[in-house]
Amino acid sequence: MGIDWITVATAAAAALVLVAPLLAVMVRQHRRHARAARTDPLTGLGNRTLLAQAAERVLGGLAGPGSPADPHGDGTRGPAVLLLDLDGFKDVNDTLGHHAGDELLTQVARRLEAVAGADAVVTRLGGDEFAVLLTAPVTTSQAVLHAKRLLAALGAGGFTARDIDLDIAGSIGVAVAPGAGRTVGDLLRRADQAMYEAKRSRAGVCAATAALVPETADGLTTLALLRGAMEHGQLSLVYQPVVEAGTGQLVGFEALLRWQHPTRGVLLPAEFLPLAERTSLIRPLTRWVLLTAVRQAADWRRAGLDTSIAVNVSASVLEPGLLGIVEEALALNSWPAEQLVLEVTESALAADAQEAREVILALSARGLPVSIDDFGAGYTSLGQLRGLPVRQLKIDRQFVTCMLEAPDDAAITASIIDLGHRLGLRVVAEGVESPGTTDRLRDLGCDHLQGFSISRPVSAAAALEAWRSARPTPLP
The missing domain is CATH 3.30.70.270 (Reverse transcriptase/Diguanylate cyclase domain)
Incomplete structure (x- = not known):
């Protein structure tokens, strides 16, 4: 018996009548989804x-x-x-x-x-x-x-x-x-x-x-990887204690950034921050560090370690928007402004003295202690320091580390300590790597010490374990 082609054709036509509208709907939905995937939902622009x-x-x-x-x-x-x-x-x-x-x-x-x-x-x-x-x-x-x-x-x-x-x-x-x-x-x-x-x-x-x-292709690659490092959990903070020179009593911690690079291992800030500072990437990176450090300090406080936390601020973000980032970190963690120390490098003041002054004035008015980091290595004039509402100077480590062997370094360190005190500031020495250096700085009247002789940077858990029983001394 042969195939009844008329019947087959009739059935096919009927099926097409039923299926065609469904296909049309599917095509329209596909086009809508394709457009949505390429469109910013708020503005209607492309994405x-x-x-x-x-x-x-x-x-x-x-x-x-x-x-x-x-x-x-x-x-x-x-x-x-x-x-x-x-x-x-x-x-x-x-x-x-x-x-x-x-x-x-x-x-x-x-x-x-x-x-x-x-x-x-x-x-x-x-x-x-x-x-x-x-x-x-x-x-x-x-x-x-x-x-x-x-x-x-x-x-x-x-x-x-x-x-x-x-x-x-x-x-x-x-x-x-x-x-x-x-x-x-x-x-x-x-x-x-x-x-x-x-x-x-x-x-x-x-x-x-x-x-x-960036001078090399490796620099471009580093920047590209750094953009995803925050999302992929490759960034972390370690914490180095700062103590009173005379008593060894805990003053606070400085938060230090580390990057677990996917191929090069743990990178220190000097290996990637200069690249980030040349792009707008430094702003979200600064925000991440501030939020993470203050959140960790708040966690410590709940666990019985109540101490201040210090964060380095690049010259690239020493602009009015910095206060907004700081306010966000404080508000999210109910953290007191006086216990968040912002460390600004001396070179940052030289980069744009007027804007730096305005930002520091705003931060100080909010109650935030500001510290001049790496003092002695930059280009800050005494005129710039005059009237600037900072709380402390941190002597650049290059003078501290070798002060026992280099008389010039010892003289510079002593001069900075004397200058800081005459300006009514606390003076912190970083790069303290031997008991002899500790003793010499104590004799010179240095207020606070930081360095390997006190403690290497440690994880948040190790910091809590080692210093929970210490009684921090509040910054002035």
Whole structure:
């Protein structure tokens, strides 16, 4: 018996009638999900995924000078990434609430779209950070001009949140392919470095240059890995006690950062912080250290060890936003301001004396003790110290460690102790590595000691075990 093709065709047609609407629904859902995966839900702009896809298309022709993306054949023109970070956005959130912050971000997104142009892809990467991809080949000068137009548009006013007029400013880092990179990841890293330099120098816009590039490929790799280190649990803090010179009584602990590098083992701050300080990565890194250190101190207090905690602050974050990070750490842990010591390097004061003074004044007004770290190794003038509301000086370890063998180091150490006391400050010697050095510093009237002769940096658990019975002496 043969196949009744008419019957088969009729059944197939009927099935198609039933299935077609379902397929159409599935296609629409797929398209919606695909759009959602590439869209920032708050502003409606593209997100990091869309930026990567768009950049992949325009960067694909970067085979070298003369390529389609470099029609002039000199390797100096190509697509560009402009990385924008709003200035003072956290103040809007803190003062008016997150809903107002969301209103502002949406308005900024619309303004950027209106000004960026047809050959630009505007995206929001997260928080108050936006990226604009210029898809048509441009020179660095043209890209910088484009960035300045964006900032001018933001500065033109017209932004409101909760019926309050807001003034908006920002900083933009510019990275132009192929000179600044041939992948979106490279361009974002270089733009991030440039953006931080623009923020630090208050220039508004800064382009990636050779001076802003880590000197080796290993430096770039280190930065890339460091970005994920906080999320992957590779960062940790160890704690070194500070004691009274005369009695050995515990004064507090200094929190010291360590990185368990995936291939190089444990890295000390000197091996990666200088790289982080050249990018905006130093800000979330500082926040992580502050939150972790204060949380640990609060845990100690609940376990019976009530002591102050000191945290190093880079010159790169000695800006008004630092107070907001500090306030967050204090509030989350109900920690008293007077028990969080912020150690600022002497060179930080020389980098931008006026801004440093303003920030230190604000921190001091909040009740936070400020310490000048590595004193004697930088460029602080006595005029800068005059009237600066700091509580203590820390003598740079290079003078302390060899003071028994080097008369010049001993003389410098003695002079710093005398200077500190004449200014009404406590003086801390770090790098104390022998009983003889301890005795000599005690004879010179040094107030506090820190170093291997007292204790090496230890884990939080070991610190609690070793010092819980000690009675800390409060800082003045």
